Amino acid sequence: xxxxxxxxxxxxxxxxxxxxxxxxxxxxxxxxxxxxxxxxxxxxxxxxxxxxxxxxxxxxxxxxxxxxxxxxxxxxxxxxxxxxxxxxxxxxxxxxxxxxxxxxxxxxxxxxxxxxxxxxxxxxxxxxxxxxxxxxxxxxxxxxxxxxxxxxxxxxxxxxxxxxxxxxxxxxxxxxxxxxxxxxxxxxxxxxxxxxxxxxxxxxxxxxxxxxxxxxxxxxxxxxxxxxxxxxxxxxxxxxxxxxxxxxxxxxxxxxxxxxxxxxxxxxxxxxxxxxxxxxxxxxxxxxxxxxxxxxxxxxxxxxxxxxxxxx
Amino acid sequence: xxxxxxxxxxxxxxxxxxxxxxxxxxxxxxxxxxxxxxxxxxxxxxxxxxxxxxxxxxxxxxxxxxxxxxxxxxxxxxxxxxxxxxxxxxxxxxxxxxxxxxxxxxxxxxxxxxxxxxxxxxxxxxxxxxxxxxxxxxxxxxxxxxxxxxxxxxxxxxxxxxxxxxxxxxxxxxxxxxxxxxxxxxxxxxxxxxxxxxxxxxxxxxxxxxxxxxxxxxxxxxxxxxxxxxxxxxxxxxxxxxxxxxxxxxxxxxxxxxxxxxxxxxxxxxxxxxxxxxxxxxxxxxxxxxxxxxxxxxxxxxxxxxxxxxxxxxxxxxxxxxxxxxxxxxxxxxxxxxxxxxxxxxxxxxxxxxxxxxxxxxxxxxxxxxxxxxxxxxxxxxxxxxxxxxxxxxxxxxxxxxxxxxxxxxxxxxxxxxxxxxxxxxxxxxxxxxxxxxxxxxxxxxxxxxxxxxxxxxxxxxxxxxxxxxxxxxxxxxxxxxxxxxxxxxxxxxxxxxxxxx
Numbered sequence: 001x002x003x004x005x006x007x008x009x010x011x012x013x014x015x016x017x018x019x020x021x022x023x024x025x026x027x028x029x030x031x032x033x034x035x036x037x038x039x040x041x042x043x044x045x046x047x048x049x050x051x052x053x054x055x056x057x058x059x060x061x062x063x064x065x066x067x068x069x070x071x072x073x074x075x076x077x078x079x080x081x082x083x084x085x086x087x088x089x090x091x092x093x094x095x096x097x098x099x100x101x102x103x104x105x106x107x108x109x110x111x112x113x114x115x116x117x118x119x120x121x122x123x124x125x126x127x128x129x130x131x132x133x134x135x136x137x138x139x140x141x142x143x144x145x146x147x148x149x150x151x152x153x154x155x156x157x158x159x160x161x162x163x164x165x166x167x168x169x170x171x172x173x174x175x176x177x178x179x180x181x182x183x184x185x186x187x188x189x190x191x192x193x194x195x196x197x198x199x200x201x202x203x204x205x206x207x208x209x210x211x212x213x214x215x216x217x218x219x220x221x222x223x224x225x226x227x228x229x230x231x232x233x234x235x236x237x238x239x240x241x242x243x244x245x246x247x248x249x250x251x252x253x254x255x256x257x258x259x260x261x262x263x264x265x266x267x268x269x270x271x272x273x274x275x276x277x278x279x280x281x282x283x284x285x286x287x288x289x290x291x292x293x294x295x296x297x298x299x300x301x302x303x304x305x306x307x308x309x310x311x312x
Numbered sequence: 313x314x315x316x317x318x319x320x321x322x323x324x325x326x327x328x329x330x331x332x333x334x335x336x337x338x339x340x341x342x343x344x345x346x347x348x349x350x351x352x353x354x355x356x357x358x359x360x361x362x363x364x365x366x367x368x369x370x371x372x373x374x375x376x377x378x379x380x381x382x383x384x385x386x387x388x389x390x391x392x393x394x395x396x397x398x399x400x401x402x403x404x405x406x407x408x409x410x411x412x413x414x415x416x417x418x419x420x421x422x423x424x425x426x427x428x429x430x431x432x433x434x435x436x437x438x439x440x441x442x443x444x445x446x447x448x449x450x451x452x453x454x455x456x457x458x459x460x461x462x463x464x465x466x467x468x469x470x471x472x473x474x475x476x477x478x479x480x481x482x483x484x485x486x487x488x489x490x491x492x493x494x495x496x497x498x499x500x501x502x503x504x505x506x507x508x509x510x511x512x513x514x515x516x517x518x519x520x521x522x523x524x525x526x527x528x529x530x531x532x533x534x535x536x537x538x539x540x541x542x543x544x545x546x547x548x549x550x551x552x553x554x555x556x557x558x559x560x561x562x563x564x565x566x567x568x569x570x571x572x573x574x575x576x577x578x579x580x581x582x583x584x585x586x587x588x589x590x591x592x593x594x595x596x597x598x599x600x601x602x603x604x605x606x607x608x609x610x611x612x613x614x615x616x617x618x619x620x621x622x623x624x625x626x627x628x629x630x631x632x633x634x635x636x637x638x639x640x641x642x643x644x645x646x647x648x649x650x651x652x653x654x655x656x657x658x659x660x661x662x663x664x665x666x667x668x669x670x671x672x673x674x675x676x677x678x679x680x681x682x683x684x685x686x687x688x689x690x691x692x693x694x695x696x697x698x699x700x701x702x703x704x705x706x707x708x709x710x711x712x713x714x715x716x717x718x719x720x721x722x723x724x725x726x727x728x729x730x731x732x733x734x735x736x737x738x739x740x741x742x743x744x745x746x747x748x749x750x751x752x753x754x755x756x757x758x759x760x761x762x763x764x765x766x767x768x769x770x771x772x773x774x775x776x777x778x779x780x781x782x783x784x785x786x787x788x789x790x791x792x793x794x795x796x797x798x799x800x801x802x803x804x805x806x807x808x809x810x811x812x813x814x
Contacts, residue, residue, distance in 0.1 A: 179680045180673040187670055190659035197618060197656055198671040198724065199642030257661050 008306035012251065012266050019273045027280040037159060039269075039276045044161035045223050047268040048168055049239055050246035052216035054264045055172075055209045057247055059189040060256030061109060061116035063210065065101065065123035066217050066243055067236035072127040073098040074221040078140035078231035081147050081222075090147075095218035101127060102214015106207030124240070131233035141230035151226030161223050168216065172261050185209065190257030245292060246271055249299040271295075318343045318508060319364075319477055324373035326359055333359045336373070337534045339527055341477060341510060344503045348511045348519050348541075351529035351553055352804065353604050353769050357512050360529070361479050364510075365397045366390040378476075396470035397479040402462050406455035411437035413454055414469045440468040444498050460491035467498065471507075478502065479510045484518060485605065496522060514603050516546050516808050528552045546810060547801060554771065554800035564777065565755050570594030572630065573732050573763040574646075576615060579624030584610040585787040588624070592732065592763040597754060599778030600767045602807045607787040608767045609651055612734050615765075616648045617641045628732065642671050647725030649718070651736040651767075657721040660710035664702050665691035667709050667720050672728035694723035698753060715746025722753060733757065735766040739773065751777060771800045785809040 007014065023030040049066055056063045073094045080090030101123060108119035153160045176182035187195040188205045196202045220239075225231045250267025252259025274295065278288050319341040326334040334356045341347050349357045362368045364375065366384040375382050377393060384390050387397075404413050411434045412419075420436065422429040437450040446464050454462060463483060470478055484492045499509060499522060513519055519526065520541055526549065528535040535552050538544055572591050579588040585607035592598045600608045613619045615626055617636030626633050628644050638648070650656035658667050668691045669676050676687035691705040698719045702712060709720060718738065725733055735754070739747040754764060754777065768774040774781055775798045783791045783806035791806040 178682060180677050180682060181680065183666065183670070183673055183682060186662065187659055187666070190661050191655075193656045194650075194659050195670070197616070197638055197648055197650055199639045199728075200670070201637075201639050257659065 005306070005309040008302060008309060011302050011306070012249075012263075012270065015270055016266070016273065019270070019277065023273070023277040023280070027277070029280055030277065035276070035280075039272050041159045041161050042276070043265075043269050043272045044159070044165035045220055045227075046242060046246055046272060047165050047265050048216055048220045048223065049243040050250070050264040050268045051168060051172055051261045052213035052220070053240075053243035054247045054250075054252050054259070054261050055185075055213045055216075056116065057244075057252055057254060058185055058256055058259065059192070059206055059209055060254070061206070061210070062120060062244070062254075063102075063105060063213050064117065064120040064240045065105060065127060066213075066220075067239035068124040068126075068128035068131070069098050069101040069214060069217050070221040070224065070236040070239060071233050072101070072131040072134075073218050074225045074231045074235070075131045075135050075140075075233055077221075078225065081143055081225070081231075082140060084144045084146055087144070087147050091222060094221055095215055098218030098221060099211055099214040102217065103207065103211040105214070106210030109210065110203040110206040128233070135233045139230055139232040143226060143229055148226050148229060151223050151228070161227070164219065164223060168219065169261060169265060176260060181205075181208075186257055188257075242271070245296050248296055251299070251303055253303065267299075316343055317341070318378050320374075320376040321360070321364065322374045322376070324360060324363060324375075325371045326356075326363060326368060327371055332532050334363075334370075334532045337529065337532070339534075339537075341508045342524075343508055344506045345524040346499060346503060346509045346511050346522050348513060348523040348526045349529065350513070350519065350526060350549070351535075352771070354531075355529040355553070356532040357529055358481065359532075361397060361481065361510060361512065364390070364477075365395050365479060391473050391475075394474055394476035395479070396473060396475040396477070398463065398466045398470065398481065398483060400481050400485060402466055404454045404462055404465060407453060409451045409453050410441070410448060410457075410465055411450040413465055414440065414450075414472050416469075418472075436472070437468065440471055441465075443471070443501075444468060445494070445501070458491075459486045460488075460494065463487075463495070464498070467502075471502075475507060477508050477510065479512070481512045482514065483511070484513065484515065492518070514808050516549070516805075516810055519549075520546070530555050546805070550801045550804050550808075554804055563755075564597065564779070565759050567595035567758050569596050569779075570761060573628065574615070574765065575625075575627040575630075577625040577627075579611065579614060579626065580622050581610065581614055581619065582622055583787075585614075585784070588784075588789055590765075590782055590789070592765050594731075594761045594763055595758045596780065597758055597764045597766060597778045599774040599781040600765065600784060601769075601771065601774050601781050601803050602784035604769065606784040606807065608784055609736055611784070612648070612736050612765070612767055616646060616734060618648070642728060642730075645729060645731040647671070647728060647730030647733045649721050649725065649733065649735045649738055651740070653714070653717050653721050658709045658717055661708060663706050663708055664695065664700065664712070664720055665705035668694055668705070668723045668727050671724050675727070675729075690727055691723075694727055697726070698723050699749070713742075713746075715742035715749070718742055718746070718750060719753075722750070726757075730762065732763050732765070735764060737767055737769065739768070739770070771803055775800065775803070783807050 029035055052066060053063055076097050077090040077094035080086040080093060105120050105123055108114045109116045150160055155163055176185060184195065184200045184205050187200055188202045192202050224235065246267040247264050249270055250263035252263050271292065274291065275288060278291065317340050321339040323336040323338065324334050325336055337356065337360055339360060351357050359368065363370045364384065366386045366389055375384060382393060384393065414437045415433050420429040420432045421427060434450045441448050441464065444464055444467060448461065454465065457465065483495060487495060503509060511522065523541045526538040526541050530553060570593055572593050574592040576588060576590050580586045588611050600611065602608050610619065614621045617638050617640065626636060628646065633640065654660060665688060669687045673682065676683055676690055688705060695702060695705055700719045700723060701716050709717060712720065739750055758764060766778060779795050781793045781798055781803065782789050783793065783803055785807055786809065790809065793802060
């Protein structure tokens, strides 16, 4: 039993190791520099969106509006980002719109007491609709080089998205694990009533987290359209589900108060490895969805068993 | 009405893990009588009645109904036998109409296809309600009815099952005076038809008004059945309920009482409590006594700012606090140990350390950053001081025993330096040894000049621990008793709404 418990505790590292070994044997392309950089680059966007999702899941919430907010904020900012002289304004608009959407989500959840699922589901339709209306069937494409640097460029030989993700991770990690704010986040997630009765302003914590999640979505929007070199209202349909998948596979439970962004980083990496491997092996994208679904369920089953064996 | 005996419960015993809820209790019921069942909180009244109507199984004893021994399997079976209970929280479906509720699961049908006979259902429902003196449209949805009308629907439902025994658990708790008169009229007409009623109540006046007989339970034991209620006084009845067990559990150290730390003036909150005024001084332990549902916890939460108040003033250390919320109250030196430590006091999935420093993060932080070694030191200090039995401060709170968890909650408020502490049922559900330790901690706190406001349902506890006791009844303070004058009869009398001139 002890051994089983230990294995389960490090199950995610084992899964990554197994994927590495398996894919190296199965595909000659896998273990090449360019492919690995590709994997890490894709991980970066998923991780940033996963962090956003993890923040709200930590307090027992969820944010289904991630993909649509990403589309709206990038569409509103796109025309500014296209002109080198207004890139800064565009960036501010993108981050500002996404943060505002997050703030509204937080208000609906904390103050109006809507279930997070419903509040963010509604927000998702609203923002998607607004993005479609605003663009009126048009697409913005062809961003200047300075902006494309964010999604497609390199700094000191490392793709820029990885820098962005690393900075986001570091800041969030420090705040969540070393500050009073972070402690109040976990306390609110673990037992909101007890935190409230200990003097924590739990409503502010919740609103703050949804707003921060919105900001990260804005950051993801910039990374995504910069790489895509285009902005259109239909982007990011699957992002909310992928972000949830990264969080769950990483091992942050829906119940709140446990887990964190380092787990989500692992989860995002596993998902990207899987997807990369299946692409290399020529598995159709239709099958890939089915595989992801079963991986999520499997990961959560492992989690449950691990809990039963007393890993806390 | 003196009818023949239709129900006899003999030597009923029921144990729950760690306690004996009923010990060889006897109870009998005559045809067409109102038999009142009284006792303190936890005396076993509800347990006895739940056994009768099949909610709980019994460990031992016999139930004899109309001369036949029966084993009540479940509530459905009980209803079939003609035993129905009207609960305090009604078992009605709010979005179904009156007739649908009355005949739920037993709808009249017609024809070979067993189609619902809507017409007959409404007709029968109507006549049942009319027999109770209630002219109500049977198509009204239950959610649109008032409490009194819902109660009548419940009674009609019971009658539709040919109830011979009707158990009413504090039926007047939420009724207005006029509605109570109506209920009593209904009860009279029911007993005239030969229905027998077991009536659980805490209200002295009404007990003496409607009781044909009174049975008293205490601590799961049968005390007595009073055959003629007019032969005893209220005080005698209260004395039977509390018995003669006064044990001194706790000697509060002699403490010089200081300045007022907490004052509450005219605090009201819509329907929950009204016009509450109280004060607590340095070094004083002040109790709030009362029956379950009297509004004690609601008052405590409003003082702490956890629930809004409609009216009234709260002052700390002589200064009025305007918009109170737990955040400001904590920063001003107030702590709250809630009733339900697992749900409200602790984050079970967090460590002992995290729980202890939760209300004093400012003290263990440098700027925004938590100082790891410092918070560990603080946590260790209080773990040692309160003798919290945990292998390490990293242990998750969920692995600790109830008494130890309670100490962690108290440690949280010691760490935050609280000068006013509100305890809501601090010793509920913890063992005797841990109780003594909690009392001792309270003693040490008042020696340091902390003021304590404590809610407790246990009369012996509140009498031996508190310097002064406020007693609440239905949202109001009905009396203030000094420890030297306190006895269980006096407090229970006040808690049950007996007017006392002081």
